[in-house]
Amino acid sequence: MADAAIVVDAETGQILYGQNDEAVLGIASMSKMMSEYLLFEAIEEGVVSWDDEYEVTDYSHRISQDLRLSNVPLRRDGSYTMKELYEAMAIYSANAATIGIAETIAGTEKEFVRMMNDKAKEMGIEDAHFVNSTGLNNSFLLGMHPEGTGEDEENTMSARSVAVLTKALLDDYPEILDTAKIPELMFREGTPDQIRMVNWNTMLPGMDHEYEGMDGLKTGTTDFAGHSFAGTAKRDGIRLIAVVMKAVDTEGEGSYKARFDATRALLDHGFGFQETEIMKAGQQFMGQESIPVAKGEKEQVAIAVKEPIRLLAPSSGTYQAELELTEAAPLEATVEEGQLVGKVRVLDSEGSEVEYLKGEKPAAGVEAIETVDRANWFALSMKGAVDFIKGLF
CATH class of the missing domain: 3.40.710.10 (DD-peptidase/beta-lactamase superfamily)
Structure with missing residues (x-):
């Protein structure tokens, strides 16, 4: 004691x-x-x-x-x-x-x-x-x-x-x-x-x-x-x-x-803790494999964890990873491959975030894994027209 x-x-x-x-x-x-x-x-x-x-x-x-x-x-x-x-x-x-x-x-x-x-x-x-x-x-x-x-x-x-x-x-x-x-x-x-x-x-x-x-x-x-x-x-x-x-x-x-x-x-x-890899580099979040893009050639951009996330975990009990976007969706095109869009929060079995001295966190950046260019003027005009018509009905 x-x-x-x-x-x-x-x-x-x-x-x-x-x-x-x-x-x-x-x-x-x-x-x-x-x-x-x-x-x-x-x-x-x-x-x-x-x-x-x-x-x-x-x-x-x-x-x-x-x-x-x-x-x-x-x-x-x-x-x-x-x-x-x-x-x-x-x-x-x-x-x-x-x-x-x-x-x-x-x-x-x-x-x-x-x-x-x-x-x-x-x-x-x-x-x-x-x-x-x-x-x-x-x-x-x-x-x-x-x-x-x-x-x-x-x-x-x-x-x-x-x-x-x-x-x-x-x-x-x-x-x-x-x-x-x-x-x-x-x-x-x-x-x-x-x-x-x-x-x-x-x-x-x-x-x-x-x-x-x-x-x-x-x-x-x-x-x-x-x-x-x-x-x-x-x-x-x-x-x-x-x-x-x-x-x-x-x-x-x-x-x-x-x-x-x-x-x-x-x-x-x-x-009694063991070194555990919570997420691998390049791994995607199930059900959150992409996020919306505005004014882009595509409406979604694929995202994934930039670096592996490793920490010590108890032999009993599990940790889970949660995506936290650092930019509000939708992102506005152009979105570059490698652009950081969020981070990973690691939670223990009780839902509390894993703590570090001085507030440090593990390397846990989330990045775009493809480039989505900005759509040209014609495509944006056509999309605007379609969206307008959809809005009417």
Whole structure:
């Protein structure tokens, strides 16, 4: 059970199940997915490199020494590469390491937070509210929280928006999974500062709550956000994204196990769907093989689906396709072959349209499959005369 949950097809964004998924809730360390996105983007654009070194500030040093938080200890006079800090953030959810990345990219965490909020809007996420780079409650930042944010604020977003962020990260930087799937890693191995980093995602293979195909992505836990998780798994060529927020057990208690049990249920549900071709390219609608044409050499133009429509469908229950014209009939000639005249709406067994993240729809254009030229003046005159006479009788 969870306050909010969603599971989607990672390739298309098709929503397979959603519960309270548009409610804005705390996201805790799932926030670090946005920090990861901005890091990969900065690497791609040459703003920073994996070998760039971060000189520890008083802020990140003091946070790194807080034993209440997930952290790797940073020396006040130390320097750490972006690769080291990234691995600590992705595997161990290290908060001071995340601050170090933010300060390296943007100069200050305040500026980095502005970048986080701007990037969310660029992704089409309207309900995101980032106040820091880590997802901690600002009260844990020892009075050094970003200027302009409240001292007890926390990052918030809806489960649907977390899924949008997760999909964007997987689409644009799939190499994130190379690190996210590591069960454990030694930080600064062979030095006095070495620390064993065990992945908080214990649904990974060989861990306590292992799940077949699981390879990411980010847990989150605070008092405000509860036990939350954005997970992804791949089986038989299908990748799913599952998000649970504020998961609890049957007694109403939040726990690591509760969030992974809720995620397991979501993924099991999603993997019960099968890839299905609803309509083939060139297929026509029975009883709607053509639509009327005005002032044409023919009175009808044949239409068909332009591209195949494929989606995930439950093993029990069926989907049906419905034609929706985008231009009022009759069309006025000339109608060109390939001209788009409508689209396909895919409905579930209860008659509701299949939903997608951000309102996307499958490729579902309906086109004319022949050209109907405009009739010449004589033909139009003769037809007008015939229609007039028919009208008289």
